Amino acid sequence: MRVLRLVAVSYWLHLKMIAVSVFEGVFQVIWPIYFATVAFLLYGRSDEPGVLVYAGLGAAVMGIWSVVTTTASGLLQRERWLGTLELLVASPTRFALVLVPITTAMASLGLFSLVSTLLWAWLLFGITVPVASPLAFVVSILVSVFSVALLGFLLSVAVVRYRTAWAMGNLLEYPGWLLCGFLVPLTLFPSWVSWISYALPPTWGMQAIRASAHGESPWLDVVMCLLVGLVYGVVGALLSETVLRSARRHATLSLT
Amino acid sequence: MVRTNFAGMVPVPSGRPVVRAHDLRRSYRTRAGTFRRERKEVEAVRGVSFDIERGELFGLLGPNGAGKTTTIKMLITLLLPTGGSAEVLGHDVVADAREVRRHIGYVFGGDRGLYERLSALDNLRYFAELYGVPPREQRQRIGELVEMVGLTGREKERVEGFSRGMRQRLHIARGLLHDPEVLFLDEPTIGIDPVGARELRGTIATLREQGKTILLTTHYMFEADELCDRIAVIRGGEIVAEGTPADLKQRVTAGHVVEVETFGLPETSVDAVRLLDGVRSAAVEERGQAQVLIVQVRPGAEVTSLVLGSLDGVNVGRVSSREPTLEDAYVELVSAEPAGAPA
Ligand SMILES: Nc1ncnc2c1ncn2[C@@H]1O[C@H](COP(=O)(O)OP(=O)(O)OP(=O)(O)O)[C@@H](O)[C@H]1O
Ligand SMILES: [Mg+2]
Numbered sequence: 078m079r080v081l082r083l084v085a086v087s088y089w090l091h092l093k094m095i096a097v098s099v100f101e102g103v104f105q106v107i108w109p110i111y112f113a114t115v116a117f118l119l120y121g122r123s124d125e126p127g128v129l130v131y132a133g134l135g136a137a138v139m140g141i142w143s144v145v146t147t148t149a150s151g152l153l154q155r156e157r158w159l160g161t162l163e164l165l166v167a168s169p170t171r172f173a174l175v176l177v178p179i180t181t182a183m184a185s186l187g188l189f190s191l192v193s194t195l196l197w198a199w200l201l202f203g204i205t206v207p208v209a210s211p212l213a214f215v216v217s218i219l220v221s222v223f224s225v226a227l228l229g230f231l232l233s234v235a236v237v238r239y240r241t242a243w244a245m246g247n248l249l250e251y252p253g254w255l256l257c258g259f260l261v262p263l264t265l266f267p268s269w270v271s272w273i274s275y276a277l278p279p280t281w282g283m284q285a286i287r288a289s290a291h292g293e294s295p296w297l298d299v300v301m302c303l304l305v306g307l308v309y310g311v312v313g314a315l316l317s318e319t320v321l322r323s324a325r326r327h328a329t330l331s332l333t
Numbered sequence: 334m335v336r337t338n339f340a341g342m343v344p345v346p347s348g349r350p351v352v353r354a355h356d357l358r359r360s361y362r363t364r365a366g367t368f369r370r371e372r373k374e375v376e377a378v379r380g381v382s383f384d385i386e387r388g389e390l391f392g393l394l395g396p397n398g399a400g401k402t403t404t405i406k407m408l409i410t411l412l413l414p415t416g417g418s419a420e421v422l423g424h425d426v427v428a429d430a431r432e433v434r435r436h437i438g439y440v441f442g443g444d445r446g447l448y449e450r451l452s453a454l455d456n457l458r459y460f461a462e463l464y465g466v467p468p469r470e471q472r473q474r475i476g477e478l479v480e481m482v483g484l485t486g487r488e489k490e491r492v493e494g495f496s497r498g499m500r501q502r503l504h505i506a507r508g509l510l511h512d513p514e515v516l517f518l519d520e521p522t523i524g525i526d527p528v529g530a531r532e533l534r535g536t537i538a539t540l541r542e543q544g545k546t547i548l549l550t551t552h553y554m555f556e557a558d559e560l561c562d563r564i565a566v567i568r569g570g571e572i573v574a575e576g577t578p579a580d581l582k583q584r585v586t587a588g589h590v591v592e593v594e595t596f597g598l599p600e601t602s603v604d605a606v607r608l609l610d611g612v613r614s615a616a617v618e619e620r621g622q623a624q625v626l627i628v629q630v631r632p633g634a635e636v637t638s639l640v641l642g643s644l645d646g647v648n649v650g651r652v653s654s655r656e657p658t659l660e661d662a663y664v665e666l667v668s669a670e671p672a673g674a675p676a
Contacts, residue, residue, distance in 0.1 A: 079465060086462045094450045160445030163411055164507075168463040169434040175463065325413045328361055 109140035140190025149229030150246025209292025221282025224306025231313035358416030392561035438513035442523035594650030
């Protein structure tokens with residue numbers, strides 16, 4: 078109970094902070110739209126009718142991935158700059174419980190770009206995405222958001238030692254676009270690459286979202302998406318304790 | 334007697350120090366040089382031991398880089414000691430870190446450590462959650478604290494528009510959210526105007542009256558004198574003196590202090606003054622253009638003319654004699670020869 082409340086309140090406050098920031102807010106929303114536009118222009122010449130819907134959905138979900146990879150990697154560094162990292166660590170709450178609501182808030186920001194991409198696709202390109210089972214569609218999206226947030230949590234603690242952590246996030250952003258099958262089907266890749274794809278939660282999330290849009294059953298993909306995300310979460314939780322101990326040993330929590 | 338805290342029933346036997354540091358040590362590895370990486374090890378704290386009793390306000394006093402912050406950070410579990418041990422309320426700061434964190438509050442000076450884009454209220458709400466303050470008590474607790482630190486009416490504004498003093502007061506409120514039994518205050522009045530600093534000292538005194546155990550670090554002697562029950566003077570990572578403010582003054586009250594205003598005082602003259610008969614110690618303080626030579630004189634000795642004699646060729650201004658203060662005791666302690674070196 079206390080944990081739920083803690084998660085809800087921190088999620089809400091961090092979402093407020095991220096949304097307030099003009100840079101993170103506007104930039105993260107516009108960025109995927111730009112790529113969606115490129116995708117629509119490229120696929121627009123295709124004769125197959127389903128292709129634009131495919132690209133539209135893919136571009137919409139891409140924003141969730143982008144916002145998390147680019148912002149989660151700098152999460153701890155930003156808290157350190159603010160001088161709040163020490164205060165978070167000094168509190169009796171487990172570090173994983175402090176960080177997961179923050180990365181979830183980041184991933185939720187991807188929802189804004191999801192909605193705006195779909196609107197953009199509809200207004201400018203006349204692409205409407207028919208959603209056969211709306212409930213399954215929404216659940217698939219929310220599970221995807223949460224799983225990507227767990228991946229972001231692992232990412233945030235994994236890169237904390239590196240000065241250029243934010244650059245590593247950017248490095249992950251683009252391969253993810255391909256590997257998660259946002260714009261191109263996974264069947265195009267050699268089989269060893271698809272193993273990597275299936276280790277990434279958005280791949281399952283994307284499949285679930287497309288399935289529910291088409292009226293097929295998304296539930297296996299939803300469960301897989303959640304499971305893969307939880308694996309990242311557990312690894313992140315273990316790693317975060319190690320990282321914290323190392324930071325206390327090496328005095329890297331503060332800037333002074 | 335058994336005390337409780339609303340974070341849970343926490344029996345803490347009386348008669349045992351609330352904070353106990355035993356031979357605490359901490360060294361830092363630093364890297365210097367861009368091309369040839371040099372590794373240096375700095376010993377910031379070298380064997381610090383002290384006890385703080387329940388309800389006591391203990392001051393840690395020392396010059397920049399003496400190791401005050403490092404000591405505090407080991408006690409609040411943000412740094413692992415490289416040697417020695419410490420416990421707070423009977424919990425070991427390494428083995429039992431989470432339990433320690435539950436019962437202590439930490440406030441540092443300066444204007445960082447707040448979420449700029451959130452209101453003061455939201456900042457407090459967030460940390461109330463992190464400290465597990467029960468939802469039912471939160472609203473009232475936050476209201477009381479906002480009132481106590483004098484932020485009423487401004488609490489809904491974003492912190493980015495706050496002045497230094499307002500930020501500092503918000504920090505204090507944050508540190509008290511979970512009604513901690515032990516408070517660690519690292520230079521809480523730094524950068525605050527005199528009126529604000531006085532109010533803050535009033536707040537600290539009130540907390541002490543409420544029975545909180547407090548560890549305070551400061552550079553301001555009068556602050557330590559006014560507030561602290563006991564003071565430890567730390568220099569170069571070692572405690573060089575410990576006692577009540579009166580004890581420390583006692584070390585120098587026998588005797589008096591001669592102050593000589595000079596212009597362009599060479600270090601050699603100070604050394605010469607130190608060697609004079611009847612001089613206990615000498616230190617230099619910059620005051621604007623002038624260097625003031627502060628000479629601690631042994632009881633009964635009369636050294637003014639000797640001192641002036643050894644300042645041959647130096648431009649001398651005002652010369653005065655006065656009773657020693659706590660500040661003199663402090664200056665003598667921190668400017669003495671390092672412990673272990675021949676006097
Ligand atoms: N993270 C760090 N890495 C390397 N050296 C450090 C680090 N933190 C502190 N030090 C060094 O340790 C020594 C003690 O520092 P500390 O901050 O504890 O002093 P302090 O008494 O709090 O000083 P001040 O009055 O300036 O706050 C200094 O020499 C400082 O340079
Ligand atoms: Mg300090």
